[in-house]
Amino acid sequence: MGSRSFFPLKGPSIEMDKTVITINPQTTIRVADILRVDLDKDGKESSTVRILHYPLIKERRSRKEVSIDLAPEEAKELHEAIKKSISFKRPPHRPRNSSKRLLVIVNPFSGQQKARDLWRDEAERVLSDGQWLCEVVETTHPGHAVEIAKTIDLDKYAGILVNSGDGLVSEVFTGLLLRRDRERALKLPIGHLPGGTSNALAAAICFASNESFSPRYGFMREAAVMAARPTYRPLRLFKAEVEGSGRVPMFMSTTWGLIADIDIESERFRWAGMIRLHIEAILIIAQLPTTCKYRARISYIPVGDKELIRKTMLKYNAVRHLFGKKHFNFEPVEEYTGESQPSGHYSSMAEALSASSAPCSTAPKLPPLDQPITSSAFTVVEGEYVMANLTSLSHLGSDLPYLPSSKLDEDDIFFLTLIDWSLIKHRLQIGTLMITIDGSRHLDYACFQVIPVRACRIEPLDGCGGNVAVDGEPKGKGKAFQVEALPMSATVIAREEVKR
Numbered sequence: 001m002g003s004r005s006f007f008p009l010k011g012p013s014i015e016m017d018k019t020v021i022t023i024n025p026q027t028t029i030r031v032a033d034i035l036r037v038d039l040d041k042d043g044k045e046s047s048t049v050r051i052l053h054y055p056l057i058k059e060r061r062s063r064k065e066v067s068i069d070l071a072p073e074e075a076k077e078l079h080e081a082i083k084k085s086i087s088f089k090r091p092p093h094r095p096r097n098s099s100k101r102l103l104v105i106v107n108p109f110s111g112q113q114k115a116r117d118l119w120r121d122e123a124e125r126v127l128s129d130g131q132w133l134c135e136v137v138e139t140t141h142p143g144h145a146v147e148i149a150k151t152i153d154l155d156k157y158a159g160i161l162v163n164s165g166d167g168l169v170s171e172v173f174t175g176l177l178l179r180r181d182r183e184r185a186l187k188l189p190i191g192h193l194p195g196g197t198s199n200a201l202a203a204a205i206c207f208a209s210n211e212s213f214s215p216r217y218g219f220m221r222e223a224a225v226m227a228a229r230p231t232y233r234p235l236r237l238f239k240a241e242v243e244g245s246g247r248v249p250m251f252m253s254t255t256w257g258l259i260a261d262i263d264i265e266s267e268r269f270r271w272a273g274m275i276r277l278h279i280e281a282i283l284i285i286a287q288l289p290t291t292c293k294y295r296a297r298i299s300y301i302p303v304g305d306k307e308l309i310r311k312t313m314l315k316y317n318a319v320r321h322l323f324g325k326k327h328f329n330f331e332p333v334e335e336y337t338g339e340s341q342p343s344g345h346y347s348s349m350a351e352a353l354s355a356s357s358a359p360c361s362t363a364p365k366l367p368p369l370d371q372p373i374t375s376s377a378f379t380v381v382e383g384e385y386v387m388a389n390l391t392s393l394s395h396l397g398s399d400l401p402y403l404p405s406s407k408l409d410e411d412d413i414f415f416l417t418l419i420d421w422s423l424i425k426h427r428l429q430i431g432t433l434m435i436t437i438d439g440s441r442h443l444d445y446a447c448f449q450v451i452p453v454r455a456c457r458i459e460p461l462d463g464c465g466g467n468v469a470v471d472g473e474p475k476g477k478g479k480a481f482q483v484e485a486l487p488m489s490a491t492v493i494a495r496e497e498v499k500r
């Protein structure tokens, strides 16, 4: 759409193009921020166009209404032009019922039991402003969201909003992967409303979209605005195989050593909220090297792309163009085009993850965990490490921009990050490295290494222990594990990149 002019009864003309409505030099409205537009026919002489939008003001989304009086014909045209620009696009799973209906799953116990209040105080009104019909379900037990995702009627909803931490998001992906019609089910848009303690996915989506989010004060409203005016982005899924636990899906990280130790061992301080992580970190770091000094063999297929390697050092607040021209672009999620899909479910995740699926560009590279790696494509190292993590998201939590260069929709690449014990000068160095993750300054430490990989196996040696966690879920201590991409992506709700 080129620029169009409209002439109000008073004041200068209004200019509207594809992205912005300029009411006067001081007042502009971004089309992507508009949730609703109404037309009031006041009389023969004039009509009013009322625009409800949520602009960013001081890095928060604020509800604003603007009314413009125009001649009736002019008002009708402006109203129609705006309505057309904000019209709801059919989600890629192509539901038969194209109404604006969402299922909202709330874990009433996540985030120190605040998810329910956050929904009521911050999100519900935004979705209602956007004229969405929301059916809210509260989970009653662990695994409840797996069941919901396994059985949800794909034709009834335009998406699922998951109001919780990353644990419940993982359950939803698990449920979708267990469906035999998952080729279509994985196109059902999933929005993460950050109602939990760790909201890594919501943060990574905001970061990718250049949306503002405040780890400290929460960003439920910002995520709700995103859900009310959604764009759909692919999120690459991965397969983690862990000794004793078998194959499980992964969308964020498999951590071993320090970070997993802090996360899992700090459960005993759950009453302290987020501070529990700090208490545990201090205890562990004070006891180094009797804690968190682990021996391992690491086998990986490196990605020798210089541009990619350079990017891994960029912090979250780096100027966005430094990440590369196309870094924040993404391929739109292709619409599901198949007609019929098999019904029912796989009997286990092991079966689901080994079953062939949609056409893929990511052929398996790893043999099963109990078989040796013989391919010469692998680099093999042995050493002592404080931790070794395999991550695929930019954030490990909303306040942890761990690897800002990670993209949501990378084909089959993820990142091996290591703290090599032999490069540490003093245990205080680990302490300072950990507390600087919130500004991504851990990337400046020589002992912190980042290696882009296409497959990786980590084998703890000499019974050295160290917690292993997949997407935050504990999987035992000192277990061997390996990760590679799945030939499948889920669909997440994001927004068009915010221009600043």
Ligand SMILES: Nc1ncnc2c1ncn2[C@@H]1O[C@H](COP(=O)(O)OP(=O)(O)OP(=O)(O)O)[C@@H](O)[C@H]1O
Pocket: 107, 108, 109, 110, 111, 112, 139, 140, 141, 142, 143, 144, 163, 164, 165, 166, 167, 168, 169, 171, 195, 196, 197, 198, 472
């Ligand atoms: N009603 C419920 N009662 C008990 N546990 C539940 C319930 N609903 C969901 N869960 C479980 O709670 C786990 C943690 O949920 P979630 O990640 O949403 O919250 P969180 O507070 O962010 O947790 P974390 O502190 O681990 O990040 C999920 O793995 C899920 O299985």
